[in-house]
Amino acid sequence: MSSKAPAETQGASRFTLDFRTLGPFVALALLMILGTMINATFISSANLTNVLTRSAFIGIIAVGATFVISAGGIDLSVGSMAAFISGVMIIAMNHFVNTVGVNWTTVMIGMGLSVALGLAAGLANGLVTTKGRIDSFIVTLGTMGIYRSLVTYLADGGTLSLSFQLRGIYRPVYYGSFLGIPIPLWAFFVVAVIGWIVLNKTRFGRYCLAIGSNADVAAYSAINVDRIRTLTYVVQGLCVAVATIIYVPRLGSASASTGVLWELEAIAAVIIGGTALKGGTSRLWGTVAGAIMLSMIGNILNLTDAISQYLNGAVQGVIIIVAVLVQRSGKGR
Amino acid sequence: MKRVLGILLVLVLAAALFVPGQVLAQDQVTIGVSIPAATHGWTGGVNYWARVTADRLQEQHPNINIVLLTAGSAGEQANDLEDLVAIHNIDALVILPFESDPLTDPVDFVKQSGVFVTVVDRGLAREGIEDIYVAGDNPAMGRVSGEYMVEALGGEGKIVILRGIPTVIDNQRFDAFMEVVDETDIEVLDWAYAYWNRDDGFEVMQDFLARFPEIDAVWAQDDDIALGVIEAVKQAGREDELFIIPGAGMKEVIARVMEGDRLTPVNVLYPPAMIATAMEVTALVFVSDAPFMGTYIIDSPLITPENAERFYFPDSPF
Structure with a gap:
């Protein structure tokens, strides 16, 4: 019975906080207007398709990060994990080309392996955090280094490249489209919808928020805190695996520089979207808007020479902070 | 702390005594090679060429011993330099500095302890420290x-x-x-x-x-x-x-x-194999009386379909 408490809190506040939920979308709309004013090419469907498709990797990973953060944790290992899974996928698929052949079966094996690795890596993060009673920041900082080194080792310091014939088969997963919308965007959309349902309409989702707002109270309410927390990392691992499946066909390669800083981008997308870094709230569609904004900022800067390239980082920083301010100002007093 | 160091010292000495074939004659030369870890394709190539060259040089010249260390940051590389001098007692150093400025003093320090210094690719912030400089153009x-x-x-x-x-x-x-x-x-x-x-x-x-x-x-x-x-x-x-x-x-x-x-x-061309050039020249300093000190600039030629084969190394990761 007491486990219902957080759900009720959320239900009661849904209407009063509606404007806060809108904040990220207002910021996104402002950014799009700004982009169009800077260069009309921005709003062309070709450019928007590019930007949205690009945002799919960070976006899908950020959906997973929304689970981890709303339950009061953090996962810094996602970028390295994506690089590591890409590397293993490529090695495995190149190997199976010889035995299974150049066909979809080989690609499916690679995808299956990616999902298995993502789940296992997430489970490892979760178990070490909960059973080892170590802060998730430290655990995932450790695994971040481990995965990064492993991919460097696998690539022998160079770049792992997918066999050329196989790329021909796998390529449409990134470059292809269905009903005029690129496949990565469909994947992003489906992952976001599933994520929203799980987070808002299931007991697991409510437990995540309860633990994020107060883990002790949640434990007294007979919630198995360790299990739920571990599961959030598994969800995150699964999201990383899905992102990787879409990433690999883009350039068909993985190296030590793959996925660098993705973890910070994913966390930034979640926070811009309105989820609190300390946990206890979640705004999944806000996360989606946040991820799209992040890739739009880079795109807009590339479409103009009005701003010195040397200042790109500063402009990005200002826009991120302003975006969060827009969202906070909608909160009301 | 002191005790740990003492134990380590004993272990190192013991190891040195039991390594077979390591004759501590006066013409035994140890060359330390310090390079950035393989964080992207080009440094991956540097690592590959350093390894291959170390193996070949040691095989060719039984009196040459090469210690290869890779560093993930400028700070780590400075620590590596201290280890090379203190533990490995190097006679020569071949270094591809992570960054020029932060490593200038550490390399100078190595030089002052009487070690022969070869700098590769990224020049130091002060002139006159290195004996040999090998760089791309x-x-x-x-x-x-x-x-x-x-x-x-x-x-x-x-x-x-x-x-x-x-x-x-x-x-x-x-x-x-x-x-x-x-x-x-x-x-x-x-x-x-x-x-x-x-x-x-x-x-x-x-x-x-x-x-x-x-x-x-x-x-x-x-x-x-x-x-x-x-x-x-x-x-x-x-x-x-x-x-x-x-x-x-x-x-x-x-x-x-x-x-x-x-x-x-x-x-x-901007070849990661320039680390191999530097190692070869440094090794020659100890086996030949010919003069080698100076600056070596590796050309950046245009690679065309006609000459591409000369620059194709399928075994290298880069």
């Missing part, structure tokens, strides 16, 4: 790329440039390139940093393609960036209207040049 790399660009475009056209990481190396290449191109009717539409990696190369090029309806050529300056650019150009279906000048000499890109690929007609 960054301005030449930019100039050779610029000259090919001018020739291939017939002196006029619209180009975009993708640069590396904001560093001295990148500035030298860019300035030398612009010096050649500025004198012609070639218009540089815009440039952007692509951080010497494929993902950024892909994304920056996507944006350039969306922004400029007409692009005649791309100076990608680096093979990893170029591979990203190629995918973006293919996606936009504009591979017939432009060509790309990469750079460095990655085996995948050299292979494309060998096949006569229209998108990447040439490459410009």
Whole structure:
């Protein structure tokens, strides 16, 4: 019975906080207007398709990060994990080309392996955090280094490249489209919808928020805190695996520089979207808007020479902070 | 702490006594090699060439012992230098500094302890420390790329440039390139940093393609960036209207040049194997009486389908 408490809190506040939920979308709309004013090419469907498709990797990973953060944790290992899974996928698929052949079966094996690795890596993060009673920041900082080194080792310091014939088969997963919308965007959309349902309409989702707002109270309410927390990392691992499946066909390669800083981008997308870094709230569609904004900022800067390239980082920083301010100002007093 | 050090010292001494074949004669030479860890393709190549060369030199010259250390940051590399002097008691150091400024003093310190010093690629901030300096020619790399660009475009056209990481190396290449191109009717539409990696190369090029309806050529300056650019150009279906000048000499890109690929007609060399040159020359100092001290500049020649085979090393990771 007491486990219902957080759900009720959320239900009661849904209407009063509606404007806060809108904040990220207002910021996104402002950014799009700004982009169009800077260069009309921005709003062309070709450019928007590019930007949205690009945002799919960070976006899908950020959906997973929304689970981890709303339950009061953090996962810094996602970028390295994506690089590591890409590397293993490529090695495995190149190997199976010889035995299974150049066909979809080989690609499916690679995808299956990616999902298995993502789940296992997430489970490892979760178990070490909960059973080892170590802060998730430290655990995932450790695994971040481990995965990064492993991919460097696998690539022998160079770049792992997918066999050329196989790329021909796998390529449409990134470059292809269905009903005029690129496949990565469909994947992003489906992952976001599933994520929203799980987070808002299931007991697991409510437990995540309860633990994020107060883990002790949640434990007294007979919630198995360790299990739920571990599961959030598994969800995150699964999201990383899905992102990787879409990433690999883009350039068909993985190296030590793959996925660098993705973890910070994913966390930034979640926070811009309105989820609190300390946990206890979640705004999944806000996360989606946040991820799209992040890739739009880079795109807009590339479409103009009005701003010195040397200042790109500063402009990005200002826009991120302003975006969060827009969202906070909608909160009301 | 002291006790730990004492135990370590005993262990090291014991190990030294029991290593078979290690005669501590006076002409026994230990060369320490300190290079950045393989964080991207080019340094991966450096690691490969350092390993291969270390093996060969030790086989050729039984009195030469090589200790190879890789560092993930400038600070780590400074620690490595201390270890090389204190633990391995090196007679010579071959170093590819992570960054010039922070490592100048540590290398100077090694030099003052009487070690022969060879510096590779990135020069130190103060002159006169190293005995031998081996470097690639960054301005030449930019100039050779610029000259090919001018020739291939017939002196006029619209180009975009993708640069590396904001560093001295990148500035030298860019300035030398612009010096050649500025004198012609070639218009540089815009440039952007692509951080010497494929993902950024892909994304920056996507944006350039969306922004400029007409692009005649791309100076990608680096093979990893170029591979990203190629995918973006293919996606936009504009591979017939432009060509790309990469750079460095990655085996995948050299292979494309060998096949006569229209998108990447040439490459410009900036070889990670320069670490091998430095190690070979340093080893020679100890086995020959000929003079070797001085500066060695490795050329950045244009790689064309005719000479590409000479620069193709399928076993290297880069």
